[in-house]
Amino acid sequence: MPRCPDCNKFVSLDSETEPEVDLEVSDDGTVTGTAMIVNNCGDCGTEMAAAELEVSIDPESICAPPPPDAPPPVEGAPPAVGESLEEHLAKLHDPEASLEVEDTSRERTDRYEGKGRGQRHYYGARLEVEVTCSCGWVGTGEWTDDVQASGMDPRRTKEGEPMNAKRIRKPHVLVVHRHERGEGSTILAVLPATRRGRVMAAEVVAEERGKPGFMSCDVVEVQEFGGRAT
Ligand SMILES: [Zn+2]
Numbered sequence: 001m002p003r004c005p006d007c008n009k010f011v012s013l014d015s016e017t018e019p020e021v022d023l024e025v026s027d028d029g030t031v032t033g034t035a036m037i038v039n040n041c042g043d044c045g046t047e048m049a050a051a052e053l054e055v056s057i058d059p060e061s062i063c064a065p066p067p068p069d070a071p072p073p074v075e076g077a078p079p080a081v082g083e084s085l086e087e088h089l090a091k092l093h094d095p096e097a098s099l100e101v102e103d104t105s106r107e108r109t110d111r112y113e114g115k116g117r118g119q120r121h122y123y124g125a126r127l128e129v130e131v132t133c134s135c136g137w138v139g140t141g142e143w144t145d146d147v148q149a150s151g152m153d154p155r156r157t158k159e160g161e162p163m164n165a166k167r168i169r170k171p172h173v174l175v176v177h178r179h180e181r182g183e184g185s186t187i188l189a190v191l192p193a194t195r196r197g198r199v200m201a202a203e204v205v206a207e208e209r210g211k212p213g214f215m216s217c218d219v220v221e222v223q224e225f226g227g228r229a230t
């Protein structure tokens, strides 16, 4: 059992928290992105370990539903699928057509491998995604991956400190820069979540706006963590 830095007890982990997902789809139909999994203290909810999993789904495995006139599925055979995104894009197609991706289901996975002393524990995520083409075509795909528990670390702040460090035990606001090209995100600031938390976060963003590096980024997000904001 790990020891929680916040309540200082050996605790069980809450590994059921929903993955944080960031996805994009390229013109050739490949879905890429990240799924962040976080394990919290089962007692006080402090974030204890996190891992960012790389998402990648091939366009050949993203498929439309089978056509309504398809023959009924044969018992024991894999389920029938319709046209894949790869096939769809290879067809004579509006060159202006654009793709969008959204996850329709996100869940955590948890498994053990091996027995006895050598037993390894894996935490992961499973996603179901839906890709929509502007021509009206819709297809679905799925992805799953996991990481060994010992390979998970506390999530780090911009300064490299674990987020569950003592100095940020109280509720905080995180100002995050999500990169336009899906190359992760940068933490701009960690601020105490006072009633003015959001206002302060907005000020930090305004301050960062002119700096180099900021220009290549697109969206700024404000997340709250570390418990309820006061
Ligand atoms: Zn705790």
Ligand SMILES: [Zn+2]
Pocket: 088, 093, 097, 133, 134, 135, 136, 137
């Ligand atoms: Zn299309």
